[in-house]
Amino acid sequence: MNFEEKLASQLKPEEYLINIGPQHPSTHGVLRLLVTLEGEIIKNVEPDIGYLHRCFEKICENRTYPMGIPMTDRMDYLGAMLNNLGYALAAEKLGEIEVPVRSQWIRIIVCELNRIASHLLWLAAFGADTGALTMFMFGLRERELVLDILEQASGSRLTYGYIRIGGVARDVDKTFIKKTNEFIKLFPAKLKEYETLLGGNPIFHERTKNVGTMSRETALSFGVTGPMLRSTGLAQDLRKNCSYLPYDQLDFEVASNNHPDCYGRYLVRMKEMGESLKIVEQALEKLQDGEIMPKMKPIFKPKKGEAYVKIEAPRGQFGVYMESDGKNKPHRVKFRAPSFSNLSVINTIAKGGLVADLIVILGSIDIVLGDVDR
Amino acid sequence: MIQKFAESLSTQPYIQSLIYGAICSTLILGVSALCVMSLIFLERKVSAWMQSRLGPNRVGPRGLLQMIADGIKLIRKEDIVHDQIMKFLFNLAPCIAVAAPFAAFATVPFADGVQVVDFQLGIIYVFALTGFSVVGILIAGYASVNRYSLLGALRATAQMISYEIPMIIALLGVLCFTETLSLRETVLYQQTHGWNILYAPVSFIIFFIAATAECNRAPFDLVEAESELVAGFHTEYAGIKFAMFFFGEYIAMMLACSLTVVIFMGGWLAPFGFLPFEVGSILYTVWGLGWFAAKVALLLFTMMWFRWTFPRLRIDQLMVFCWKVLIPISMVNLLIMAVISALIKG
Amino acid sequence: MEKYFKDIFNGAIALLQGMSITLKTMFGVLAKDEATTVQYPEETLDLDHTFGYVQAQFDDDGYSNCTTCMGCIRACPPGCITLTRGKHPENPKQKIAITYTLDYAKCEFCNLCVEACNDDAIFMAPIHEFPFFDRSKMNVEMVTDMKKGNDLKELSDQEIKDMEAKMKRLF
Helix, strand or coil, X not given: CCHHHHHHHXXXXXXXXXXXXXXXXXXXXXXXXXXXXXXXXXXXXXXXXXCCCCCXXXXXXXXXXXXXXXXXXXXXXXXXXXXXXXXXXXXXXXXCCCCCHHHHHHHHHHHHHHHHHHHHHHHHHHHHHHCCHHHHHHHHHHHHHHHHHHHHHHCCCCCCXXXXXXXXXXXXXXXXXXXXXXXXXXXXXXXXXXXXXXXXXXXXXXXXXXXXXXXXXXXXHHCCCCHHHHCCCXXXXXXXXXXXXXXXXXXXXXXXXXXXXXXXXXXXXXXXXXXXXXXXXXXXXXXCCCCCCCCCCCCCCXXXXXXXXXXXXXXXXXXXXXXXXXXXXXXXXXXXXXXXXXXXXXXXXXXXXXXXXXXXXXXXXXXXXXXXXX | CHHHHHXXXXXCHHHHHHHHHHHHHHHHHHHHHHHHHHHHHHHHHHHHHHCCCCCCCCCCHXXXXXXXXXXXXHHHCCCCCCCCCCHHHHHHHHHHHHHHHHHXXXXXXXXXXXXXXXXXXXXXXXXXXXXXXXXXHHHHHHHXXXXXXXXXXXXXXXXXXXXXXXXXXXXXXXXXXXXXXXXXXXXXXXXXXXXXXXXXXXXXXXXXXXXXXXXXXXXXXXXXXXXXXXXXXXXXXXXXXXXXXXXXXXXXXXXXXXXXXXXXXXXXXXXXXXXXXXXXXXXXXXXXXXHHHHHHHHHHHHHHHHHCCCCCCCHHHHHHHHHHHHHHHHHHHHHHHHHHHHHHHC | CHHHHHHHHHHHHHHHHHHHHHHHHHHHHHHHCCCCCCCCCCCCCCCCCCCCEEEECECCCCCECXXXXXXXXXXXXXXXXXXXXXXXXXXXXXXXXXXXXXXXCCCCCCCHXXXXXXXXXXXXXXXXXXXXXXXXXXXXXXXHHCCCCCCCCCCCHHHHHHHHHHHHHCC
16 A cells, blocks of 8 residues: 555545645645645645655765765755755864865855855745745846856856865855955845835735744754744854854854744745845955865875764755765765755644645745755 | 618518627627737736846747747647546536626727627626636536646635625725616716716725636636646646636636726726717727727736736635625725715715 | 724735835836846857866877876766777877767766866866757767877777776776
């Protein structure tokens, strides 16, 4: 008996099963949700994942350390820089490599820009989920600018592979800094525009307020992290709490609020974009000339040991566990994907709502299926 | 003119009216098909401009032939259906969805004398037919044997029945003054007394919002709600049948805007009673048609503007908005209007 | 009661503000030509062309710079590079690549091969548009296809087989 038949056999007479996905306009990828409905009221949601499973952990074990970097790009493909960073930090911890100062600041700049790009795409998709299609185009319009900047640095627009073990792949140039400064000037006005177009709209408030409410206990017990956790009032941000890059020299706030619903998540992400912009602005000032890569042996062979690194990805806590047996390939790599844990909470928070709520909740979780399935 | 032509062909009144009806419906069908095509094109252009894009501009000069290309594509497309559909109902539904709003055009006065039939009960006739178009959607959702379609159809039924109430109550306030159910006489009343929108702005707003909801336009497009129900009641429709639903939706839109113009915005009348031509002349008719089209176009643009700005409401919020906001306000509005009209008319 | 009307009023104001933004965008596109999109085949974005095609680099005599150190092959994550080693015709002590094949069906454009190359034999050419219409053509032979170093003496079949077997052992 397969999964669907099992659910179908447990149905009460007044209930019916509806299949949302894997081909559905708003599942953001190849997610399948088996939803038990009574009328339009949700009784049960069973996410069926694995359509995008590509065995990244196993592939990483069969590749040398630097070869793992392009693999991590393809997990959370909207926050590829952050994934690169997590992997590189873990490898650096294993190999005890000191990262040059300039590289660290470049890392902060590109990671925060990537976070803005990721949140912008989220905002765009969230707008489309609630039915505001113009928001979709507006979000993508500004995301293009960020991608242009990141392309200037890394050479690619989506799968950067920019942050390498020891530093970054290439140095940034003047055009990069000029483009970033232009973006910093332009973006606050655009944020206000989104606030007026979508955030201030009473229909949007109706759709998101008190929808998908999640208590802090629920969030913690499911391992929910990132903006979803911060919307429950817990200012948990690894950039502050566990500074893996020189974030402690920067002045920024952790976006958190006490609206544990879809609207709260929207607010957290909107504020986070502003804070990221502040970080980029400060980091650009601190950027000094210097080396970008330390002197390393041509073949990276860390000593025996293990390392776990956690960073704050756009979707939450991204963790990399890496175990070395002294060879040029990792013995074991494990990724802790934020989307996976965040998605698992959907049954709890979507129960009792309507079908339309489910779509908004799914949008507010901000899943990337590449990250969920890996 | 057409009436005289029909009379010249035959002496039998039945045959006369048959010929007259055939010519008129062909005319309206042709003109409205053209209007719908340009409307779809405009919708795509307006949406593109609002999203800082350019829209279709490849097929023909400035993309003007895009709709013809799309139409040909839709007609030629294979009609893919699954084998559990209820065939007769499934095929019947798009016909109803097109026919109901189309038939309602029979009594809309486009200009002075350009009207198929001047019913004394024109308004009731129009509302009967708009109410009928929900049947097409319900049948479509039911006959598709698809849960998404059924959900869409059920939403449509609830929505359209609810929104008819504030629409008609808002209208009643105006009827207190005009004291006629004929659409032509409503316009003639406005010729002497000024446009109704000036006396009844609240009625106008409620009527227009409810009319937007009646033709399932965003932000009330829960029936289709592509992010939730894939495509709602027409999920299983493809090719020409889908095109018919599409056609029906835009005709309904045009009808809603035409009604709003006739009832509130003085139909074919130019603003401020501006009258450069002699009443009854051909130029006057053309002048009136032009004003009518301009006003309808303005309202259609507003509808598109709504659609490309607002998020979509949820079904329960839609009902709450109707029953807790629109209906109470329209009731109070009706009361005030009735009192005022009673005071004025003694 | 007051709140009821206040809510409706504020809601209407917020809706109108939202509508003003779309209208502003529309006039921006129509009057000031502010559309974000470009008409692709006629116009192209002024991209800072950075990464694209992996291309072989040649010295002044037309021979590949590659000394067949296999660094790129070891660095390539999907393993899409194959090369055959031969002798330089003018300087027999020097080794040179006779064929250098890159399978673009597998390539991730990660730049790791270019970074691994010590001899400046390959670089990322600033070409972004190179669509393939046939899968078999995605296996691009660079040293010979670029019409340079073509006159090198070819290896015997046995030698090529040995090379390939050796390369397989690397993975």
